[in-house]
Amino acid sequence: MGIRSTLLWVWKLFDPLFYLFSRLHYIGDVNNKPSVFRVRLTKYKGKKYILSDGTKIDKNDLLLKIHLHNVRIMAEIGKINNDLRRAKLTYRLVLHSMPALASYLKEHPDEKKIKGIIGITSLNRGVKALGFECFKPKSRIYRFFKKLGQLPIFFLSNSSLRNFQKYHLTYLFLSKETLYSRYGQGSSEK
Secondary structure (H helix, E strand, C coil): CCHHHHHHHHHHHHHHHHHHHHCCEECCEECCEECCEEEEEEECCCCCEECCCCCEECCCCEEEEEEECHHHHHHHHCCCCCHHHHHHHHHHHHHHHHHHHHHHHHHCCCCCCEEEEEEEECCCCCCHHHCCEEECCCCHHHHHHHHHHHHHHHHHHCCCHHHHHHCCCEEEEEEHHHHHHHCCCCCCCC
16 A cells, blocks of 8 residues: 555545534435535635635625535545646536536525635635636745645645645635536526
């Protein structure tokens, strides 16, 4: 068993404990397959951003924070040796989970208060095609610690750590309206 498979095995053991303490929620299934998203509500604490559709994201706005279920994704892509094929499969898994994300938000009790979706990642290629807008967090300290926390995920998902420096931490934002219009849930009421 290689170092990556051992780390993935350990991660699978601790993932239920992480889930228990993280306040994350699974969202619905897509075509009888679990979604790759786990989510939780969060009050945004960063600087103000204006999305391309005019949605303003301000401090203390309520957002739905997405977390990829990385253990599940790693288990699916782990046997693929080609980085491009792994990236394409990850993109497809996320794309197929987007309608479930839209349904989850539409049915959420706080739907009217939630402005949109937020995520944070260092691996952000292809996210614009999904409708996300990318912004660099302004705080250097925040970027440093968040990127440090993503190092294990990067190690397990890439063939080389040499590339880690070239990836930059990015906020991903997706307005509620854009999510609904792209992924079939109709328009929300303002």
